[in-house]
Amino acid sequence: MRVVRSDGPGMVRLALHGELDLATADLAGRHIAVALDTIPAGGPPLLVLDVAGLTFCDSAGIDVLLGGRAGAQAREVDFRVVGARGIVRRSMAATGVLTLLTTA
Numbered sequence: 001m002r003v004v005r006s007d008g009p010g011m012v013r014l015a016l017h018g019e020l021d022l023a024t025a026d027l028a029g030r031h032i033a034v035a036l037d038t039i040p041a042g043g044p045p046l047l048v049l050d051v052a053g054l055t056f057c058d059s060a061g062i063d064v065l066l067g068g069r070a071g072a073q074a075r076e077v078d079f080r081v082v083g084a085r086g087i088v089r090r091s092m093a094a095t096g097v098l099t100l101l102t103t104a
Contacts (some may be wrong), residue, residue, distance in 0.1 A: 003031040009103075011046040012039060017053035020061030020088075027063070031066040036075055047072050052083030057091050065092075065101055 001024035002017040012035050016064055021030055049068065051057070052054035058067075065081055081101040084092055092098040 003028065005031070005035060011048055013048045013050060015050040015053055018054040020051070020064065021056060021058040022049050025059065025060040025064045029064045029067060033071065036068075036071050036077065039075070046078045046080065049079075049081045050083045051081055051088055052085065053064050054088045055086075058087045059095070062091065062095050064099060066097065069101060070082040087088055 001019060004015040004017070006015070013022055014031055016028060018024065024054045030071070032047075032049070047066065047068070052066075054061075068081045079101075080103075084098065084102060089098065092101060
């Protein structure tokens with residue numbers, strides 16, 4: 001798992017690469033938490049998780065994405081997952097979270 005952060009006007013973007021599963025969920029969760037903790041008050045109103053680089057996502061990964069969404073909501077930060085494709089998109093659809101995570 002590799003996570004690349006980029007800050008832009010009005011948003012923080014985390015690009016996730018590799019597999020998001022039980023073995024890497026804690027790492028991804030820490031990156032999301034740090035991103036949320038470092039968004040200053042009145043800062044970027046959007047946290048984007050770009051999952052186009054993921055090759056796999058299991059239920060532990062889905063849980064991390066849902067936890068990120070909950071953390072963002074608690075801080076009044078918009079949260080969106082983008083780039084879901086292949087097995088990652090199918091996993092999100094099968095668990096019923098695709099629309100929840102990918103729409104504003």
